[in-house]
Amino acid sequence: MTMVRQASAAATAARTAAQPMLDVERVRTDFPLLMQHRDGKPLVYLDNAATTQKPQVVVDSVKQYYEGYNANIHRGVYKLSQQATDAYEAARVKLQRFVNAAQPHEIIFLRGVTEAVNLVAHSFGRTSLVAGDEVVISAMEHHSNIVPWQIVCEATRARLRIVPMTDEGELELDEFEGLISAKTKLVALVHVSNSLGTINPVKEMVAIAHGHNVPVLVDGAQATPHMAVDVQDLDCDFYALSGHKMFGPTGIGILYGKAELLNAMPPYQGGGEMIRSVCFDKTTYAPLPAKFEAGTPNIAGAIGLGAAVDYLNGMSWDAIHAHEDDLLRYATESLETIPGLHVLGTAKEKASVVSFVLDGVHAHDIGTIVDKEGVAIRTGHHCTQPVMERLGVPATARASFAFYNTREEVDALVRAVHRVHEVFS
Amino acid sequence: MADLKDLYQQIVLDHNRAPRNFKKIPNASHTAEGTNPLCGDDITLYVTVEGNVIKDVGFQGKGCAISQASASLMTSTVKGKTTEEAESLFRAFHDMVAGGPDAPADDKTLGKLAALAGVKRFPARVKCANLPWHTLHAALTGSDEPASTE
Ligand SMILES: Cc1ncc(COP(=O)(O)O)c(C=O)c1O
Numbered sequence: 399m400t401m402v403r404q405a406s407a408a409a410t411a412a413r414t415a416a417q418p419m420l421d422v423e424r425v426r427t428d429f430p431l432l433m434q435h436r437d438g439k440p441l442v443y444l445d446n447a448a449t450t451q452k453p454q455v456v457v458d459s460v461k462q463y464y465e466g467y468n469a470n471i472h473r474g475v476y477k478l479s480q481q482a483t484d485a486y487e488a489a490r491v492k493l494q495r496f497v498n499a500a501q502p503h504e505i506i507f508l509r510g511v512t513e514a515v516n517l518v519a520h521s522f523g524r525t526s527l528v529a530g531d532e533v534v535i536s537a538m539e540h541h542s543n544i545v546p547w548q549i550v551c552e553a554t555r556a557r558l559r560i561v562p563m564t565d566e567g568e569l570e571l572d573e574f575e576g577l578i579s580a581k582t583k584l585v586a587l588v589h590v591s592n593s594l595g596t597i598n599p600v601k602e603m604v605a606i607a608h609g610h611n612v613p614v615l616v617d618g619a620q621a622t623p624h625m626a627v628d629v630q631d632l633d634c635d636f637y638a639l640s641g642h643k644m645f646g647p648t649g650i651g652i653l654y655g656k657a658e659l660l661n662a663m664p665p666y667q668g669g670g671e672m673i674r675s676v677c678f679d680k681t682t683y684a685p686l687p688a689k690f691e692a693g694t695p696n697i698a699g700a701i702g703l704g705a706a707v708d709y710l711n712g713m714s715w716d717a718i719h720a721h722e723d724d725l726l727r728y729a730t731e732s733l734e735t736i737p738g739l740h741v742l743g744t745a746k747e748k749a750s751v752v753s754f755v756l757d758g759v760h761a762h763d764i765g766t767i768v769d770k771e772g773v774a775i776r777t778g779h780h781c782t783q784p785v786m787e788r789l790g791v792p793a794t795a796r797a798s799f800a801f802y803n804t805r806e807e808v809d810a811l812v813r814a815v816h817r818v819h820e821v822f823s
Numbered sequence: 824m825a826d827l828k829d830l831y832q833q834i835v836l837d838h839n840r841a842p843r844n845f846k847k848i849p850n851a852s853h854t855a856e857g858t859n860p861l862c863g864d865d866i867t868l869y870v871t872v873e874g875n876v877i878k879d880v881g882f883q884g885k886g887c888a889i890s891q892a893s894a895s896l897m898t899s900t901v902k903g904k905t906t907e908e909a910e911s912l913f914r915a916f917h918d919m920v921a922g923g924p925d926a927p928a929d930d931k932t933l934g935k936l937a938a939l940a941g942v943k944r945f946p947a948r949v950k951c952a953n954l955p956w957h958t959l960h961a962a963l964t965g966s967d968e969p970a971s972t973e
Contacts, residue, residue: 762862762887763831766945770827779863792863792885821831822888 418717426802428453428709439772442807447592447620447751447798448776449642452706456646459705460698470694472671486697489704490687496707497618497637498628499654503686506660507700510651511619512542514638515586517653517690518615519546521663523584529555532581534612536561536569536598537788538591541781543617547586556583563788567594567743574603578610585614589621593780593796594743595726595751597621601632608633613659619643623800624722624749626715629654641699645800646706650699653690660686667692718801722750725799729808733797736815742789750799753780756818761793764818768795771814773807829941830948831888834896839888844898846881853965857958859950864890868958875905882955889939889948894955896936906963912936913956919943920952 426432429451434441443451463485469478471486487502494502508514523533523546533547537560544558551558559582561574578585585607590597604614613635621627623644629637636659640651655663665672665683669692674682683689729752733739738757756764765777776796779786786792797811851869858865864886871879880898885891897916901909912932919928920942928940942952 760862760885760887762864762948762951763889766830766948767827778861783863786863817827821827822836 418714418720420713420717420721420801422721422802422804425713426804428455429802430454430457432802436772442771442773442810444797444799444803444807444811445774445776446623446800446803447643447780447796449648450623450645450800451802452645452647452702453709455709456702456705460647460702463698463701468698471697472688482697485701485704486695489700489707492704492707493652496622496627496710497639497652497654498630500630501657504654504657504660506653506655506687506690507695508651508653508690509649509696510640510642511540511617511638512640514636514651514653515543515615515617516546517666518584518586518636518655519550521666521690522613522659523547523550523556524554525664526583527551527554527556530581531556531583532559532577532579533557534559534561534574534577534582534585534607536587537563538567538569538594538596538598538782538785539586539588540592540617540619541783543586543588543615544784557581560784561587563596563785565789566745567591567596567785567789568745569596569598569603571599571602571606575606578607578612580610582607582610582612585612586617587614588617588619589627590618590624590749590751591743591782591785592620592751592798593753593782593785593794594745595748595753595798596743596745597625597747597749599747600634604632604634620749620751625719635659641703641706644703644706645709646703647696647699650696650703652703657686660690665689665692669693671695713801721801722799725803725805725808726750726752728805729797729799729811732808732812733815736812737819739815742791742794750803751796752798753794753796755791755794756815759818759822761795763822764795764815767818767821768811768814771810771817773811773814775811826941826944830945832938832941834935834938835888835892835941838892838895842882842891842895844881844895844902845883847883848879848881851879851881853962855958855962857954857961859886859890859954861950862887864951864954866890866894866955866958868894868955868962870959870962872906872963875907877901877904877906877909880959882958886954887948887951889942889951890954893939893952896938897955897959900934900936901959909959909963913960916956917953921949 431451467481469482471483490502490505493505559577562570607614615636616634618639622639637654642648672692742753761777778793848869852872853870856867866884869881882894915929915932930937
């Protein structure tokens, strides 16, 4: 796992020993929802891959915007509008630093990964794909990195090629290289699998693709809550993230794109904000990033996401990694003591996601029973039906951990899964 | 765990473990496929109707305990009934499971289908219980579209 320490976190790490410790109990108090009880039991929230909880500072930043300086951006000459514009643009710079992009205008605010992939598929894909061309994706993509490509491939009569994966849930790199040819116009890869937890070697894969002059889009939805991401180090051409998966609000995320590529691409949506001048004969478009931000954006969301980035900057990725790795190991070992339980996804490099099945019990039934014990996990295909197909299961149960989860919560999960056996015996 | 016991009654677990009429009927007069996109349940239903009587009915597929037990209970209940009777059972069943936590169940009409009454306290599971019935409805009305609980 690439662990680039953030500036403020580096200071913390220097103070502590080689292995910085995370004070989980203190961290938990930052998250109002984690303090809740349901039916007299503490809420055990283990569905972080679906969405994460929000620290108070994020909630407050959104509230402060609406209460204190709500105005549309880039429009008014009045002070309030300027204040909102400044906050929105400051959030862009926070995101730029967060992924270590070279320039702020390489950060496009969008709804999230889904919209980011659609933007690239429609703007880049439709203009550069012709019949017979190929787009390479992997066997473990989320539907949001499959369906937009299918739509564009159908329209352009291009073809989707799939990098296969092993039974353990690792991509087959040899096969990957073999799939790239002169016909390949783009590679789109998930950084961390949401259903299996696999951390893919994207840096290596980007280098392989670039060896053939093929640009690469990385879906970082599940990476940014767990690790430092450096888009210049990865050298990827596009990187997408969703705010709600990294302790920020819903409905906001970013597409990072290399300026050179973004500049060459046509707008994705037309409307206000994205133009330089409009007349009925011809409209000229605004420069980056406005070209890709048609309409009034999610201003509060961008500010909230900026606050989430600030919050993460106050922590140490090393400490987060050590803690989550401990949870992953502990959860995997504890769950595997349950008779008939099988963990799916055993890649060497894994984020804190544990997908499992129980002999003779459908995942949906597991979900209902553990919910009764106050444990929230996800059950189903996790928007990765091809992964389920590949592993020969209709669905899995999935526990996904964030840095605020504890070993006690793993114990609660294990107790709850034992209940499943009691009910079904 | 009172609620869970209501949901997973012995008869439900039994029908899940050993589903009745789990078979393909090669020359069925009506077939339909049903899927529940949320949890990935899918079933195929085969019905042989003579006159307006359901002479035989079978299903295949995979899914959670609730959808499997519901399909098993449904097929054993509607066999020998007229198609109109089957449709009115569907209405009674739907009212029981989807009518909210206090929905009264018409036990006399529903018979052993009442074993699934506990579903009404688990809104996320209503679609699982209803899936086989939606599929039966699609088969009987000859709709070409796969039945879906969405
Ligand atoms: C790996 C991955 N990619 C993409 C997405 C889609 O993200 P969003 O729904 O925020 O657009 C998700 C979220 O479920 C995900 O886990």
